[in-house]
Amino acid sequence: MPKLRFRVLKQSKLSRARVGVLETPNGVVHTPGFVPVATNASLKAVDTRTADHLGCELMFCNTYHLMLHPGADTVRELGGLHKFMNRKGVLITGAMDLDKDVGLKGAGQKSRPSLLLKVDEEGATFRSYRDGAKLTLTPESSVDAQKALGADIIIPLDYLLPYSASEAEVREAFEVTHRWEARSLKRHLENPQGQAMYSVIHGGLDRDLRQRSIDTLTAMDFDGHAVGGSLGKTRDDLIDLLQFVLPQLPQEKPNHILGIGDMSSVLRAVPLGADTFDSSYPTRLARHGGALQEMGEPPRQMRRTSNALDKGPLLRGCDCPTCRNYMSAYLHHLIRANEPSAAVLLTVHNLYRMNRNMADIRAAILNGEL
Numbered sequence: 001m002p003k004l005r006f007r008v009l010k011q012s013k014l015s016r017a018r019v020g021v022l023e024t025p026n027g028v029v030h031t032p033g034f035v036p037v038a039t040n041a042s043l044k045a046v047d048t049r050t051a052d053h054l055g056c057e058l059m060f061c062n063t064y065h066l067m068l069h070p071g072a073d074t075v076r077e078l079g080g081l082h083k084f085m086n087r088k089g090v091l092i093t094g095a096m097d098l099d100k101d102v103g104l105k106g107a108g109q110k111s112r113p114s115l116l117l118k119v120d121e122e123g124a125t126f127r128s129y130r131d132g133a134k135l136t137l138t139p140e141s142s143v144d145a146q147k148a149l150g151a152d153i154i155i156p157l158d159y160l161l162p163y164s165a166s167e168a169e170v171r172e173a174f175e176v177t178h179r180w181e182a183r184s185l186k187r188h189l190e191n192p193q194g195q196a197m198y199s200v201i202h203g204g205l206d207r208d209l210r211q212r213s214i215d216t217l218t219a220m221d222f223d224g225h226a227v228g229g230s231l232g233k234t235r236d237d238l239i240d241l242l243q244f245v246l247p248q249l250p251q252e253k254p255n256h257i258l259g260i261g262d263m264s265s266v267l268r269a270v271p272l273g274a275d276t277f278d279s280s281y282p283t284r285l286a287r288h289g290g291a292l293q294e295m296g297e298p299p300r301q302m303r304r305t306s307n308a309l310d311k312g313p314l315l316r317g318c319d320c321p322t323c324r325n326y327m328s329a330y331l332h333h334l335i336r337a338n339e340p341s342a343a344v345l346l347t348v349h350n351l352y353r354m355n356r357n358m359a360d361i362r363a364a365i366l367n368g369e370l
Contacts, residue, residue, distance in 0.1 A: 004153065004196035004223050006254045012365050015271035016247065019365045022058075022254055022276075024152040025194045026082055027089045029057045031254065032270045032361055034261060034354045035092065035278035040065050041075075041085040044283050045340075045347040048085050054320075054348065055355035058090045060278040063145050064137075066093075068128050072148035080150035092278070093151035094258075095142040095158070119159060121176065139183040147193060153224070155258075156184030158200045160229055174209055177202050178216055185220055196223035198256060201245060204230040205237060214248045224254040231260065239268050246273045263295050263357060270361055271370060282354050286346035289335045291315065292353040295360070302346065307332035320352035 005023040012018060022029040036043055036051065039062045043051050051059065061081065066072060078084050081091055118125040123138035139157045146154040157180050159173045181199055188197045199217040203209030217225065227245055231238045238260065249255050254275045260266070261279020269277070282292060290299035291314040300307075300314060313323035314331065322331075322345045334342035364370040 003192060003194050004254075006224070006252070008251075010366050012271075012370060013368065014370060016273035017271045017365045017370050018273060018275075019362050020254065020275060022090070024090050024196070026087075026091070026152050027057065029090050029276070030359075030362060031275040032266070032358055032365075033057060033276050034266070034282075034358050035060050035256075035276050036283060036351060036354075037062075037278055037280040038085075039280075040069075041081060043347070043351075045287065045343040046283075046351065048087050050348065051351060052088055054351045055359070056089065056351060058092060058276065059087065061091060061093050061149070061151065063093045063095050063142065063149065066149060067135075067137075067145050068130050072145040076148040076150070082150065090153070091151040092153040092155065092256075093146050093149055094155040095137070095146070119173075119176070121179070123157070123180075124159070139180040140187045143184050143187040143197075147188075147191065147195070150193075151195065153196045153198060154188070155198055155200060155226060156181045156188075158202065158228060160202075170204060170206075171209070174202055174213070178213065181217065182220065185222060189221065198222060198224040198226045198254075200226045200228040200258070201249075202229035205232055205241060207244060210241070210245055211248075214245065218248075218250055222253075224256065225249050226256040226258050228258040231258075235265055235268070238265060239272070242269055242272045242274065249273075261354070263292070263354075266357075266361075267295060270365075282350035283347050286350045287343045289342070289346070290350075291331075291346055292350045295357050302328065302332050302342075303335050304332075314346075314349050315353070318349070318353065318356075320349050320356075322346070322349040322352075 006020060008018050008020045010019040020031040035058045036056055038059045041061050075081055075084050115127045115129055123136055125136045127134055142157040158177045161169055161173045185197060199222040201213045201217060203213045231241060256276045257269060257274050259279060260277050261281045266277055285299055289301060289303040291302055292299055293315055307328050310328035312328055314328055315323060331345060
């Protein structure tokens with residue numbers, strides 16, 4: 001079975017921005033591209049087929065959550081993740097985020113205790129948030145689970161400490177992560193089954209660590225590279241980091257920026273050579289009453305009473321299904337009335353806008369404007 005193939009269609013002469021295409025057994029992804037997060041094999045508020053029609057070429061599912069329910073083996077018995085969620089396009093799965101998924105102490109998870117019990121050379125031991133069952137996830141078992149799920153691109157298990165961690169803790173997590181990634185790649189290559197694996201470049205804002213991570217992981221047979229770990233506290237931190245990391249990654253392979261999806265960051269990262277971005281921001285924004293506007297503009301807050309008599313669409317000139325069929329005043333009413341359909345209609349708009357924006361960015365690169 002063929003696996004991922006990446007081709008650069010146009011390299012900008014004005015910047016490091018590029019237009020490319022990822023070809024996989026389950027479809028193609030045009031880059032630069034946005035990747036919505038479907039944690040439980042579902043985008044919140046919209047179904048899979050709707051997301052396909054809105055131009056979502058690549059979706060990101062969470063292995064940790066799917067392992068807990070319904071179980072990776074169950075998904076495999078049901079025909080794999082694509083069939084399970086009726087997904088016609090490309091899927092990427094990430095092992096787990098030891099910060100967000102299991103609530104590391106100091107990571108801002110004040111509303112619940114940490115579910116993480118132990119991290120050592122073997123892997124991570126934690127309690128299920130569903131029933132409290134004790135589970136250990138190793139690099140090998142993480143890869144096995146992602147093989148069972150059958151995503152097109154898989155991300156290995158890594159260890160991200162909260163921003164408040166000490167330098168010694170960060171360095172130890174850094175070393176463990178890279179040994180885990182090497183083990184994950186070894187397991188993957190024993191049975192590729194048409195899937196690709198990306199590395200995760202770590203090191204926080206420490207350039208020496210980032211350099212070590214780049215040198216170590218680009219020397220291995222990964223199909224692409226994701227920039228992960230702590231990406232800083234501000235957008236300027238992120239851009240400074242990407243300016244350092246992206247030029248050093250293999251230009252013949254795709255790169256991915258983990259957890260970044262606001263347009264302000266995307267617009268600054270694309271000229272640095274970034275290919276894909278995953279984030280739950282557009283869908284989360286919709287559930288809180290926010291509607292994306294033109295690139296670079298702040299979102300429109302539809303809960304505000306200033307929208308109560310607006311007969312126009314969420315965004316003039318937008319041809320998404322929501323803007324074609326509903327006035328802003330109606331959407332404002334749905335939000336204030338706590339109607340679930342408000343989240344649906346705003347999510348449709350936001351996903352459409354993100355994908356339309358990325359298409360416009362690709363066009364600008366092809367036209368020599370970016």
